[in-house]
Amino acid sequence: MFKKEVYIDRRNRLKKEMSSGLALIFGNSEASYNYPANTYHFRQDSDFLYFFGLDHPDFVGVIDIDNGKNYIFANDVDIEDIIWMGPQPSVKSQAALVGVENTAPYNDLADFLATQIKSGRKVHFLPYYRGDRLVQIKQLLGLLTARVKDYVSVELVKAVIKLRSIKDKFEIAEIEKAIDIAYDMHTTAMKMAKVGIVEREIAGTMEGISLAQGGPVSFPVILTINGQTLHNHYHGNTLTEGRMMIADAGAETTMHYSSDITRTTPVGGKFSQRQKEIYEVVLNANMKAIELIRPGIEYREVHLASCKVIAEGMKALGLMKGDMDAAVKAGAHALFMPHGLGHMMGLDVHDMEGLGENFVGYDEHTKRSNQFGTAYLRLGRKLQPGFVLTVEPGCYFIPELIDKWKKDETNAEFINFDKVETYKDFGGVRIEDDVLVTETGNRVLGKPIPKTVAEVEAMAASK
Ligand code: GLY
Ligand code: MN
Numbered sequence: 001m002f003k004k005e006v007y008i009d010r011r012n013r014l015k016k017e018m019s020s021g022l023a024l025i026f027g028n029s030e031a032s033y034n035y036p037a038n039t040y041h042f043r044q045d046s047d048f049l050y051f052f053g054l055d056h057p058d059f060v061g062v063i064d065i066d067n068g069k070n071y072i073f074a075n076d077v078d079i080e081d082i083i084w085m086g087p088q089p090s091v092k093s094q095a096a097l098v099g100v101e102n103t104a105p106y107n108d109l110a111d112f113l114a115t116q117i118k119s120g121r122k123v124h125f126l127p128y129y130r131g132d133r134l135v136q137i138k139q140l141l142g143l144l145t146a147r148v149k150d151y152v153s154v155e156l157v158k159a160v161i162k163l164r165s166i167k168d169k170f171e172i173a174e175i176e177k178a179i180d181i182a183y184d185m186h187t188t189a190m191k192m193a194k195v196g197i198v199e200r201e202i203a204g205t206m207e208g209i210s211l212a213q214g215g216p217v218s219f220p221v222i223l224t225i226n227g228q229t230l231h232n233h234y235h236g237n238t239l240t241e242g243r244m245m246i247a248d249a250g251a252e253t254t255m256h257y258s259s260d261i262t263r264t265t266p267v268g269g270k271f272s273q274r275q276k277e278i279y280e281v282v283l284n285a286n287m288k289a290i291e292l293i294r295p296g297i298e299y300r301e302v303h304l305a306s307c308k309v310i311a312e313g314m315k316a317l318g319l320m321k322g323d324m325d326a327a328v329k330a331g332a333h334a335l336f337m338p339h340g341l342g343h344m345m346g347l348d349v350h351d352m353e354g355l356g357e358n359f360v361g362y363d364e365h366t367k368r369s370n371q372f373g374t375a376y377l378r379l380g381r382k383l384q385p386g387f388v389l390t391v392e393p394g395c396y397f398i399p400e401l402i403d404k405w406k407k408d409e410t411n412a413e414f415i416n417f418d419k420v421e422t423y424k425d426f427g428g429v430r431i432e433d434d435v436l437v438t439e440t441g442n443r444v445l446g447k448p449i450p451k452t453v454a455e456v457e458a459m460a461a462s463k
Helices: 004-017 046-052 079-085 091-097 106-118 131-141 145-151 154-165 169-192 199-213 273-292 299-316 324-330 357-361 399-408 417-421 453-461
Strands: 022-026 032-035 060-064 070-073 102-104 123-125 222-224 244-249 261-266 388-391 394-396 428-430 433-437 442-444
Touching: 004 046, 004 060, 004 154, 022 046, 022 106, 022 131, 046 060, 046 154, 060 106, 070 091, 070 106, 091 102, 102 106, 106 123, 106 131, 123 131, 123 154, 131 145, 154 357, 169 199, 169 244, 169 261, 169 388, 169 433, 169 453, 199 222, 199 244, 244 428, 261 273, 261 428, 261 453, 273 299, 273 388, 273 394, 273 428, 273 433, 273 453, 299 324, 299 394, 399 417
Parallel strands: 022 123, 070 102
Antiparallel strands: 022 060, 060 070, 222 244, 244 261, 388 433, 394 428, 433 442
């Protein structure tokens, strides 16, 4: 937990961003896995962590925008809980750690809110992503289930995004810790990428490194020799000669800040000529994006510049043809890179995505594109100092997409389909770093993780 002044300051800044009323910030409850008492590893809600810092189930925070009071509604544990969980600090003493003076049992919350609503005050709440929260909101505020989503406060969503988008130095230090754990995960994976090993042995080892150094992984490990499937969570393949292994994985620190790193390693540790050619196109796209990142530039512009590097690289290899500015404008590069360049990262690996991707990644100046490929870009708006984002270009040969575009003659003036056919057995490459936007440019966060062909080969060959 940060010092209590950090949380006091965040709540005070939220009050300045809002007009009036109460902000209701829900902590998470335990969630059952395959029977009620067998729960998933507890994960606190990120907005609750941001404003109230307490990492326990069944806490609800209230910030009164008008009179400056803050509350925590939660129950103290009883003797039965202590027998199973050990002694727990009182709600009052926990609340004091984050500068909250007013506490009350959870059962007082409904009456408290009813009194506020009766006196004409607005209760703001954020979008929900768990079913139990929907039921809780409906009960607390007396709403019909089907109407709850209509009462989500856009004002609160925008205020929270404004604050959480700018990371302070303590948050950046936590994110760098998470990246340094990812360094250990990824360099271990590179060394393990040998013929005959099964993907799950490497994926499990990576997850274990994360757990041993901080928290769980920041999202389920993507590790596959079928990297052409972008979010491939199947880990049952045996690594074979001639394939490349994409590992897209990050850690969460004990404070729940994340990392998100992707590296691609040739099975056996040595790139073939064909692999090296595609790999270096993606590496150039990654480095071009990093070169451009600075305050004031739209991330969509960085995305398109990175896509242009992919397209130029494909043209140099005979896979595309024609004018690459026109090709990128038409979206022809999306045959090879059908996803966005990156997203915000922080307490959530896709930071604040639960609050609404368009509120996080777009604004009144930058609207989301509806073109295949660029439409998947999660962050498009102008960058500001303090943003932490991912840079994750890739190049994939997706047989089904190639067949479809060929049949439909999609962007046929820019694609050499006969040549593309010969890459259907290639798989994919993705290279992802986590980058801070600074006052003057950017800084790639964390200890540098091997990225060039020579660095990856050297790491894969090391003990
Ligand atoms: N690293 C997985 C993703 O960003 O979606
Ligand atoms: Mn990512």
